[in-house]
Structure formats: C-alpha cells, structure tokens
Amino acid sequence: MESLYAITTGVLTACGLYLTLRGRTFPVVVGLTLLSYAVNLFLFSMGGLTTDGAAIVDGAGDYADPLPQALVLTAIVIGFAMTAFVVILAMRARSEVGNDHVDGRSHDDEERSR
Amino acid sequence: MMHLIVLPIVLPLVVGILLLYRRQGGTRLKRLAGVGSTALLVLVGIALVGQAASGEVTYYALGDWQPPFGIVLVLDRLSALMVLLTAVLALGAVVFACDGDDERGSNFHGLFQWQLMGINGAFLTGDLFNLFVFFEVLLLASYALLLHGGGKARIQAGVHYVVLNLAGSALFLIAVGVLYGATGTLNMADMAARLAELPAERAGLVTAGGLMLLVVFGLKAAMLPLYFWLPRTYAAAPAPVAALFAIMTKVGVYAILRVYSLIFGEAAGPLANLEQAWVWWLSLATLVAAGVGVLAARDLRLLVAYLVLVSVGTLLAGIGMGSPRAVSALLYYLIHTTLITGGLFLLAELIGQQRGKAGTRLVRGRPLQQGGWLAGLFFLGAVSVAGLPPLSGAIGKALLLAAAEGGQRPWLWPTLLLTGLCSLVALSRAGSTLFWRSQGEPSGEALTWRKWFGVTWLLAASPLLVILAGPVSDYTEATAAQLADPQRVIDALLPTAGDAP
Numbered sequence: 001m002e003s004l005y006a007i008t009t010g011v012l013t014a015c016g017l018y019l020t021l022r023g024r025t026f027p028v029v030v031g032l033t034l035l036s037y038a039v040n041l042f043l044f045s046m047g048g049l050t051t052d053g054a055a056i057v058d059g060a061g062d063y064a065d066p067l068p069q070a071l072v073l074t075a076i077v078i079g080f081a082m083t084a085f086v087v088i089l090a091m092r093a094r095s096e097v098g099n100d101h102v103d104g105r106s107h108d109d110e111e112r113s114r
Numbered sequence: 115m116m117h118l119i120v121l122p123i124v125l126p127l128v129v130g131i132l133l134l135y136r137r138q139g140g141t142r143l144k145r146l147a148g149v150g151s152t153a154l155l156v157l158v159g160i161a162l163v164g165q166a167a168s169g170e171v172t173y174y175a176l177g178d179w180q181p182p183f184g185i186v187l188v189l190d191r192l193s194a195l196m197v198l199l200t201a202v203l204a205l206g207a208v209v210f211a212c213d214g215d216d217e218r219g220s221n222f223h224g225l226f227q228w229q230l231m232g233i234n235g236a237f238l239t240g241d242l243f244n245l246f247v248f249f250e251v252l253l254l255a256s257y258a259l260l261l262h263g264g265g266k267a268r269i270q271a272g273v274h275y276v277v278l279n280l281a282g283s284a285l286f287l288i289a290v291g292v293l294y295g296a297t298g299t300l301n302m303a304d305m306a307a308r309l310a311e312l313p314a315e316r317a318g319l320v321t322a323g324g325l326m327l328l329v330v331f332g333l334k335a336a337m338l339p340l341y342f343w344l345p346r347t348y349a350a351a352p353a354p355v356a357a358l359f360a361i362m363t364k365v366g367v368y369a370i371l372r373v374y375s376l377i378f379g380e381a382a383g384p385l386a387n388l389e390q391a392w393v394w395w396l397s398l399a400t401l402v403a404a405g406v407g408v409l410a411a412r413d414l415r416l417l418v419a420y421l422v423l424v425s426v427g428t429l430l431a432g433i434g435m436g437s438p439r440a441v442s443a444l445l446y447y448l449i450h451t452t453l454i455t456g457g458l459f460l461l462a463e464l465i466g467q468q469r470g471k472a473g474t475r476l477v478r479g480r481p482l483q484q485g486g487w488l489a490g491l492f493f494l495g496a497v498s499v500a501g502l503p504p505l506s507g508a509i510g511k512a513l514l515l516a517a518a519e520g521g522q523r524p525w526l527w528p529t530l531l532l533t534g535l536c537s538l539v540a541l542s543r544a545g546s547t548l549f550w551r552s553q554g555e556p557s558g559e560a561l562t563w564r565k566w567f568g569v570t571w572l573l574a575a576s577p578l579l580v581i582l583a584g585p586v587s588d589y590t591e592a593t594a595a596q597l598a599d600p601q602r603v604i605d606a607l608l609p610t611a612g613d614a615p
Contacts, residue, residue, distance in 0.1 A: 020281060025273065032280050039287045046295040068294070071243055075287055078250050082280055085257060089276055092261075093269045102277070104270040 159198030210568025335366025394434025457572030
C-alpha cells in the first residue's frame with residue numbers, strides 16, 4: 001500500500017507542477033488544484049499509514065494519528081477557498097485583458113516573438 | 115489582563131465581521147469602525163510591549179489546552195514589537211484610505227481588518243501549522259485588497275501574485291508535513307526541544323523540511339531568486355494597500371528570524387544555523403539586484419517598490435550575520451524601513467494625484483499645486499530611506515555595518531554602501547524631475563487633511579526614531595538577547611520538558 005500511495009502522490013505532484021508552469025490560466029488553475037490534492041495526500045500520510053486503525057483515540061488498541069487528519073481538513077478548506085478565488089480571478093483576467101495568457105500577452109505577440 | 119495576547123487577533127476579526135453587515139452604504143460608520151479598531155490596536159500593541167518588556171515569555175493557550183498539545187499564542191519581545199509596528203503602520207494607511215480610496219470597491223475596511231488579523235496572528239503564533247493558517251488569512255485578504263478598485267494592471271499583477279503564493283502555500287504544507295513526520299510535533303518550542311535528541315537517521319528529513327521552509331519564507335520576504343513578483347504587484351496596488359504591504363515582506367523576515375533562532379538554534383546540534391550561509395549570500399545578491407532595479411525604475415511607485423527590496427536585502431544580511439548584535443541592528447532598521455517605505459508609497463500617490471496625466475511616471479509634467487510641502491516631505495523620506503545622516507536610516511545602517519565581523523566586512527560594507535548610493539542617485543533624479551522639470555499651469559485639487567495625516571504620521575517616525583534611538587536600541591538589544599536564548603521560550607512553554615512522554 002505504501003508504494004502505491006507514494007507513487008500516486010508523486011504522479012499527482014509531477015502533473016500539477018507541469019501544468020502550473022504552462023502559459024495559459026486554465027492549465028495553471030488545474031495544476032494548482034492537482035498540486036493541492038497531492039499536498040493533502042502527503043500530509044495525510046505524514047503520521048504514518050495504518051489500516052483498520054480507529055479514527056478516534058479510545059485508549060484500546062490500534063488508532064490512526066488524529067493530528068494529520070485535522071491538518072488535512074484545514075488544508076482542504078483553505079485549498080477550496082483558494083481554488084475558487086483563483087478561478088474567478090482567471091475569468092476576470094480573461095475579460096479585462098482580452099486573452100487568457102498568464103502574462104496578459106495576446107496570441108499575436110506570441111507568434112511574433114517565436 | 116491575561117486575555118490581552120489574543121486581542122490583536124480577535125479585535126480585527128470581530129470588527130471585520132461586523133463591517134460585513136454594513137457592506138452597502140454607511141460610509142461614515144465603516145470609516146469610524148475601521149479607524150477606531152486600528153487605533154485600539156495601537157493601544158493594545160503598546161500594552162503588549164509593556165508586558166513583554168519585563169523579559170518574561172508569556173503564552174495564551176486557546177481553549178486552555180496546554181502546550182504542546184493545544185494551540186498557543188506566544189508573546190515575547192519580538193512579537194510584541196512587530197504587533198505594535200503593524201498597528202502604527204496600519205493607522206496611517208487606514209486614515210489615508212478614508213479619503214475616498216475605500217469607496218472604489220466593496221468592503222475595503224473589512225478586508226483591511228482581516229489582513230491585520232492575519233499579520234498579527236502570524237507574529238503571535240507559537241505553532242508551525244497556525245503560522246501557515248495565518249499566512250493564508252493574510253494572503254487571502256491581501257489578494258482581495260490588491261484587486262480593490264480593479265483595472266488591467268492590477269489584475270495582471272494579481273494573477274502572478276496569487277499563483278506564486280498558492281504554489282508557495284503548497285510548499286509550506288509539504289515542509290510542515292515533513293517536519294511533523296520527522297519530529298512528531300508542530301509546536302515550535304516542542305520541536306526545538308525534540309530536535310536536540312533527534313535520531314541521526316532523521317536529520318536528513320529535518321534538513322529538507324527546514325530548507326523548504328526557507329524557500330517559503332524567502333518567497334514571502336522577496337529574497338533574490340523569488341522576488342520577481344514584488345515590484346509590479348506593489349506598484350499596481352492601491353496606495354494605502356501598498357503601504358500596508360510594506361509589513362508583508364517583514365512577515366517573511368520575521369518568520370525566518372523566529373523559526374531558525376528557535377527551532378534551529380544552537381541546541382539543535384548538527385542542524386544548528388542551517389539557513390545562515392544561504393541567507394547571507396542570497397541577501398547580498400538581493401541587495402545588488404535591488405540596487406540595479408532602483409536605478410532602472412522609471413516610475414516613482416516602482417522606485418519605492420525596489421526600495422522595499424533594498425530593505426529586504428539589508429534585513430536578511432542582518433540575519434545572515436547571525437550574531438545577536440546584528441539581530442539587534444536589523445530590528446532597529448526594520449522599524450525604520452517599514453514605516454518609511456509605507457509613508458513613501460502614500461506620498462507617491464499624493465504626488466501622482468497633483469501631476470495630472472503624468473501621474474507618478476518620472477517625466478516632465480505640470481507643476482504641483484502644493485509642491486513646496488510635498489517636496490519637503492519627499493526630501494525627508496528620501497534622506498531617511500537612502501540612509502543619510504542625521505535620520506534613522508543612517509543609524510540603522512551604521513549599526514548593521516558595525517555588527518559585521520571579520521570576513522563579513524569586505525562583502526557587506528561595499529554592497530550596502532553602494533546600494534545606498536544607488537538609492538540616493540535614483541531618488542535625487544526622481545525628485546528633481548518631479549518638482550523642478552515642469553511646465554504649464556498647476557493642476558489638480560488641494561489635498562485633504564486625512565492624506566496629509568497619513569503621510570506625516572509615517573514619515574515622522576524617522577526623526578522620532580533618532581530622538582528615541584537610545585530606548586529603542588536598548589529594547590532591540592534585549593530582544594536579540596532573548597532570541598539568542600531559545601531555551602527560555604522552551605522552559606516557559608514546556609515546564610515539564612525532559613520528563614514528558
């Protein structure tokens with residue numbers, strides 16, 4: 001399970017990083033979303049992965065570390081808010097600047113600089 | 115009195131929420147609430163400094179969950195100083211904004227209060243994850259404030275700023291996760307205590323986490339390879355917001371100072387002073403880049419944004435030297451530079467308003483309506499920020515130069531002094547263009563007392579810091595001594611350290 005988990009997190013991070021480095025706002029937003037999913041998974045695993053562990057400490061037997069779960073909850077809430085904000089910002093930039101390039105350059109400029 | 119520590123966070127939070135009920139209309143009421151709350155924060159800041167000045171480290175356990183398990187707010191000399199500094203800066207900015215800037219978009223005062231809440235929280239928290247949360251609070255408020263009033267330039271700068279900071283937040287979470295996984299705690303004092311007896315095989319993990327944190331804080335503080343977002347963002351922001359942003363880079367500097375002096379202090383064994391070499395060389399490079407930027411700026415607001423960068427380089431050099439004497443000098447310089455660069459952002463707006471179409475661009479324009487007064491204030495600010503005697507910039511730089519030891523001198527002295535020269539050349543060129551190269555009839559309206567108050571309130575800090583140089587530097591020296599002794603914080607927070615499970 002550990003290796004599958006690690007590979008999933010790694011692939012998500014790599015995809016997120018690649019998309020964040022793109023030049024258009026839509027891939028960048030998707031990239032940031034993937035990156036935040038990867039981070040949430042990573043945080044979740046930091047307390048050690050347990051199977052069949054109780055989620056609440058009841059003093060008896062095996063339990064999962066509750067702290068990473070609390071952290072992930074907070075991080076998810078903040079991540080959602082930020083994604084919502086960046087989506088609106090990208091749409092606003094599209095309408096104000098007239099194109100969806102991150103630098104606000106039009107398509108023609110890009111052709112010319114090539 | 116014991117709830118005083120939590121007040122700098124709760125007060126702006128409650129006022130911000132109350133302001134939401136009056137989002138439409140009621141300008142007078144909103145302004146009263148915003149200014150009143152900020153003025154109260156100044157008083158709370160003074161009280162906190164008074165409480166911290168005894169040298170005792172006090173903490174506030176939220177919900178009475180004792181550390182290391184609960185969330186704590188820690189008050190020592192450094193955090194008290196930063197809270198007071200934020201409140202003083204914010205008061206100038208908010209009074210300035212009351213002159214019409216706050217009506218260009220919705221809910222300016224509420225967002226302003228939440229930004230203050232985030233900044234104060236970041237200064238007071240004693241917990242790495244809460245540092246992240248308060249960073250997010252202050253960033254989310256700052257995104258909205260940056261876009262306040264809208265416009266093409268702000269949106270473009272905003273996209274870069276928001277995307278970069280979101281990537282930074284992701285990295286921050288990874289770093290926090292790594293450190294939690296390696297040490298099993300998030301409380302900074304507890305983490306410092308556990309690092310002292312860290313098993314050798316985990317040292318690599320902690321090093322990675324610690325250096326990732328440095329990248330995050332470097333992004334906030336605008337350290338060299340991570341500063342490219344700053345000039346455009348600050349130049350595009352509305353003036354009162356740009357003035358408040360003067361403290362934002364200092365949040366990064368504060369976080370570096372706090373985390374690396376407490377967690378990676380002398381007691382951390384092989385991990386001690388992990389960041390020092392990096393910060394030292396990058397700070398010098400930042401200074402050089404900022405000096406070039408100052409000379410190249412063709413707009414007064416951009417020029418001031420690069421001056422912020424100069425101050426960041428100077429402050430980080432103080433951290434890179436790594437002696438209590440240097441830390442004391444950098445704290446004095448931090449008070450000076452925050453208030454003066456904030457004041458200069460406001461002043462640039464005033465100058466731009468009176469020059470009609472030319473705005474803040476450094477080109478020939480119409481003469482200013484109230485040129486004499488503005489020129490006088492600009493002269494005061496320029497002399498102070500460039501570091502010429504007799505104002506506070508000179509004292510701050512002299513203290514820093516004196517703190518350099520042995521091999522650090524040949525690097526710091528020429529870099530710092532030459533950057534000062536660059537600022538001086540750029541500022542005198544800007545001043546002569548703005549006030550002397552003019553033609554036509556003066557245009558623009560007379561400025562109201564609120565704007566004058568905002569600017570003079572902040573710029574007056576410079577002569578005041580000279581007059582009170584003795585007491586202020588006594589305080590910063592004691593602060594540096596307190597920072598150099600992290601054991602005191604650990605003992606205050608974890609009375610049972612050692613025999614805890």
